Amino acid sequence: MQTTPTAERVHIALLGRCNSGKSTLLNALTAQQSAIVSPIAGTTTDPVRKAIEIHGLGAALLIDTPGLDDSSTLGEERVSRTAKVLDQTDIAIILFTDAGYDIEQQIIEECRVREITTIAVLAQADRIADVEALRRDIESRINAPVIVLSAETGEGLATLKERLGTLRATDQRLITEGFCAAGDSVLLVMPQDKSAPKGRLIQPQVQTIRELLDRGCTITCCTPDGMAAALSALKRSPELIITDSQAFEQVYSLKPADSTLTSFSILFARYKGDIELFTEGVKALKNITATSRILIAEACTHTPQNEDIGRVKLPRLLRKRFGEELQIDIVGGAEYPDDLTPYDLVIHCGACMFNRRHVLSRVERARKQGVAITNYGVILAALSGILDRVRIK
Ligand SMILES: Nc1nc2c(ncn2[C@@H]2O[C@H](COP(=O)(O)OP(=O)(O)OP(=O)(O)O)[C@@H](O)[C@H]2O)c(=O)[nH]1
Ligand SMILES: [Mg+2]
Numbered sequence: 001m002q003t004t005p006t007a008e009r010v011h012i013a014l015l016g017r018c019n020s021g022k023s024t025l026l027n028a029l030t031a032q033q034s035a036i037v038s039p040i041a042g043t044t045t046d047p048v049r050k051a052i053e054i055h056g057l058g059a060a061l062l063i064d065t066p067g068l069d070d071s072s073t074l075g076e077e078r079v080s081r082t083a084k085v086l087d088q089t090d091i092a093i094i095l096f097t098d099a100g101y102d103i104e105q106q107i108i109e110e111c112r113v114r115e116i117t118t119i120a121v122l123a124q125a126d127r128i129a130d131v132e133a134l135r136r137d138i139e140s141r142i143n144a145p146v147i148v149l150s151a152e153t154g155e156g157l158a159t160l161k162e163r164l165g166t167l168r169a170t171d172q173r174l175i176t177e178g179f180c181a182a183g184d185s186v187l188l189v190m191p192q193d194k195s196a197p198k199g200r201l202i203q204p205q206v207q208t209i210r211e212l213l214d215r216g217c218t219i220t221c222c223t224p225d226g227m228a229a230a231l232s233a234l235k236r237s238p239e240l241i242i243t244d245s246q247a248f249e250q251v252y253s254l255k256p257a258d259s260t261l262t263s264f265s266i267l268f269a270r271y272k273g274d275i276e277l278f279t280e281g282v283k284a285l286k287n288i289t290a291t292s293r294i295l296i297a298e299a300c301t302h303t304p305q306n307e308d309i310g311r312v313k314l315p316r317l318l319r320k321r322f323g324e325e326l327q328i329d330i331v332g333g334a335e336y337p338d339d340l341t342p343y344d345l346v347i348h349c350g351a352c353m354f355n356r357r358h359v360l361s362r363v364e365r366a367r368k369q370g371v372a373i374t375n376y377g378v379i380l381a382a383l384s385g386i387l388d389r390v391r392i393k
Helices: 022-030 075-088 102-113 131-142 157-165 203-214 224-233 245-254 264-272 275-287 304-322 356-368 376-383
Strands: 010-016 048-054 058-064 091-096 117-122 146-148 185-189 218-222 240-243 260-263 293-297 327-331 345-348 373-375
Touching: 010 022, 010 075, 010 102, 022 048, 022 058, 022 091, 022 157, 048 157, 075 356, 091 102, 102 117, 102 131, 117 131, 117 157, 131 146, 146 157, 185 203, 185 224, 203 218, 203 264, 218 224, 224 245, 240 245, 240 264, 245 260, 245 376, 260 264, 264 275, 264 356, 264 376, 275 345, 275 373, 275 376, 293 304, 304 327, 304 376, 345 356, 345 376, 356 373, 373 376
Parallel strands: 010 058, 010 091, 091 117, 117 146, 185 218, 185 240, 240 260, 293 327, 293 345, 345 373
Antiparallel strands: 048 058
C-alpha cells in the first residue's frame, strides 16, 4: 500500500459562509489549485477532499465544503451535505469574515456538542479595515483564540499549520490495544483464498502487521493450513492469535490452551466502532421474528466483497434462521436513514472506507433512537457461534 488510507487520516473540515475563502484556504494549505475559487457565492457545490501531510499531526484529509449560508435553489441540499460532513470531522476550521457571526457561532456550538476540535480563523484579513478589533470581538463571543489569516498575503498560514500540528485526533487508538504488549509473539492466521486480492494483503491485515511491528511484537504469519507447522516452529505458544472468521473452527481446534484468540473483524469492530454496543446489539437477534425488519447498511456502494456479505451472505443466513418473509432493507453509501426506528436491528458493514468518527456518528444515531445496532464481523461471529469463544475486549 503506497499511501495512508483515507479512513486512517485525520479529517479536517473547512467550514464557513459562501465566499469566506474556504476553497482558497484549501489551495493555500495544499499548495495546489485543487478547488475552484471565484467571487461568485456558492462556487463549491460538493465537498472536495484532499490528502495532506501536516507536520506534527501526520496524515490528514482536508475537506472543503459548500457555504453554510447558501440560499439558492440547490443551496438547501448543499447545506445539508455540509452538515453531514460534520459526521466525519475530527477537526473543524471555522472561517470567520466581516460578514457576520451567527452561522459561524452556531457551527462552533454544534462542534462543541459533538466534541469536535475547532480552530477559528479570521479569513481575508488583508481586506478588513480593523482586523484587531474584529478579532477581539470574535474571540470574546466564542471564548476561544482566533487566528488572523490571509490567503492573499500568506499571513497566519504558518500559525494555522503549527496549531494543527499540536492537535491529535481525539480518538486515536490502537487496533490491538490491550490484546498484546511489547515483546509478545503474535500469530496471524490469514486465509488467502480466491476472494483475496491478487498480489497483496487486505487492508486490515496490513494495518495490524504494521501496528504490531510498531509495538515491538514479533509476528508469525501463516495460512490455516500452515498453522500447525508455524506453531511447532515457535519455541513457546504465541500470546495472541488473530484469524479470519472463515478460518475460525480450524484455528480454534489447533489453538494452544494458553494463547488468546481473536479475529480481525472483532479487532476492527473495536477499532472502528463500539464493540460493547455491537455485542449488545446482537442480543436483539433473540427477539427477531419472521415479521421483523432489519437494515443492512454499507459504507461504500461498490466493493464486491462487502456486497457479497451484505447483499447475499447475511440476508441468506438471516432468512434461513428467521424465515423467508423477513424484511431486509439494504442501503449503501450516504443513504443511511435519519429515522432508524422502523428497524428491529441495524447491521453495519466493517466500514473500511470510513473514519472512526463517521462510524460512531451512525452508531450514535441508532443508540439515541433506541435501535439495536451491530456490525458484519460481530453478527457473523455470533451466528456462527464464535463470539463466545474469542476475546472481544
Ligand atoms: N483579498 C483576499 N481575497 C480572498 C482571500 N481568500 C479568498 N479570497 C477571494 O474571495 C473569493 C471567494 O473565495 P473562495 O475561496 O472561492 O470562497 P469559498 O468560501 O470557497 O466560497 P464558496 O465555494 O462559494 O462557498 C475569491 O474571489 C477569492 O479570490 C484572501 O485571503 N484575501
Ligand atoms: Mg468554495
